[in-house]
Amino acid sequence: MHIPHPTTEFDVIVIGGSYAGLSAAMQLARARRRVLVIDAGQRRNRYAQHSHGFLGQDGREAAAIAADGRAQLMKYPTVRWIEGSATQAAQAAQGFLVTLGDGRVFSASRLLLATGVVDELPPIAGLAERWGSSAFHCPYCHGYELMEGAIGVLATGPLSIHHAMMLPDWGRVTFFLNGAFEPDEAQLTALKARGVAIERTLVRAIEGRAAVQLQDGRSLEMAGLFVLTRTHSGSRLAEQLGCEMEQGATGSHVRVDAMKASSVAGVFVCGDAARLFGNVALAVADGAMAGAATHQSLIFGLAAAA
Template sequence: MGIDEFDVIVIGGSYAGLSAATQLARARRRVLVIDAGQRRNRYASHSHGFLGQDGREGAAIAADGRAQLMKYRTVSWREGLATQAVKHEDGFRVTLSDGSAVHAQRLVLATGMADELPSIPGLAERWGSSVFHCPYCHGYELNQGRIGVLATGPHSWHHAMMLPDWGQVTFFLNGAFEPDEEQLTKLAARGVTIERTRVQAVSGTATVTLTDHRALVLDGLFVLSRLHSASPLGELLGCEMEDGPMGRYLRTDMMKATSVAGVYACGDAARMAGSVAFAVADGAMAGVAAHQSLVFGLPVAA
């Protein structure tokens, strides 16, 4: 039995992948989307900050995007996990977990990221409902209430500095970070309360219990998770990685091309910080770049 052939395979069917595939579909290219069904924001009930979709369920935005994409006759969709990708002279062979294989001239990796939270009881259970990572996505709905920032490293200082625009902030250092004098001065000017006692657990909506048994009732808690690529395909293909403050992600140029000719990456997998709006923009660029490379050819290696 022959291998199915496509112009471009998009791995990942969330916002970035859908956006990339839409550009390619509108160029009447044969596109396959392979989706494992694990949107990063699946824990959040609603999405905010995306023009025209503010306040909608993230699942509904993705479902609408898929329904619109599948109206294009050159698009195919496969539910499943892409486990291997190999580059050949004539393109890329992608193998799925069921053992089937497909082939394309170009790849777009929209594989997303996985979040690793501190191992504090009650934290993971509230991820996306009252424990968040993005102030722009979730801060406004806290109605200028009581907000906590749980430090995971030096970059948490930026979190604590920003969040007073959304409420009254307590910065839980939790032994993960100690601000210097200049940083403390700036935090004080922003009205941030510093709490050095270790965090024991999170309960209720976002009540933080400390090791000295004090309980601070909050409306929301922000934490910068450690990020891990949700798929090893980029590294298996030899794509260069970028080291960010929260983890490693795929390095791309302005056209979302990776270091491997013919492979493009978009969305959270290829940027330091993400949101639905960023993912859609990245995906559009990756789809356009992949299409133009089919027309004009790939750049010649130096």
């Protein structure tokens, strides 16, 4: 396949301009490295109005935190930002080539992926429309704001019991099994000890703010709902490059070491794309580590970052 000649050369191309990518690019910018950020504008928490649990930013609009981060990053003169999708990435003699959807090609010595994940919701009518407003996946991010009200946990499989056991610290929990699995005796005993009500009738739809409509005609009003989603990568670039993947309980993610280096020399991965569990604070921390490690690999060589 013919690859067009790259139009620009950078020290690092960061793919993904959400919290992890911003944090990584900041470290590199402060090291006066030439950085290109390519961002398709698909933050995982774009459906949530506010972000919680992030020190110094608790309760702020999620979009505002990201916008402020971008504005601060772009004050550094060695950073360029492109709004668009990176569709291809390949190794080249001096590093990597990245192709955008419009055909432009850029090159860099290192590649840093912060491409995130996509949540896969169970096919319950009305659930997707409430995702991020009254239906969530992270109790630490959204549980407190439910003010100890009625909380529904929509089971998607055996791991949903983790949600059901945790959430009584935030409110009165009803565990809607919805045919996804049946707890064993030990699990039922543990759920009862936590005060969790079990509902086995199938869920028909979600209406109103978070009212669970059951197949038998009942409607149970909830202050909020929690769902353990399955996830898949927000991009195919890691697979294109041959990065090793790790299968987790809710989906796959890129395998990285403690310095966020992937199995492919020169490719670093941070944020939800390389984690089992993520939130804004963890994404920022991941990005800081990945950015620093990528910078050091440019100085000391790739063996130092492995």
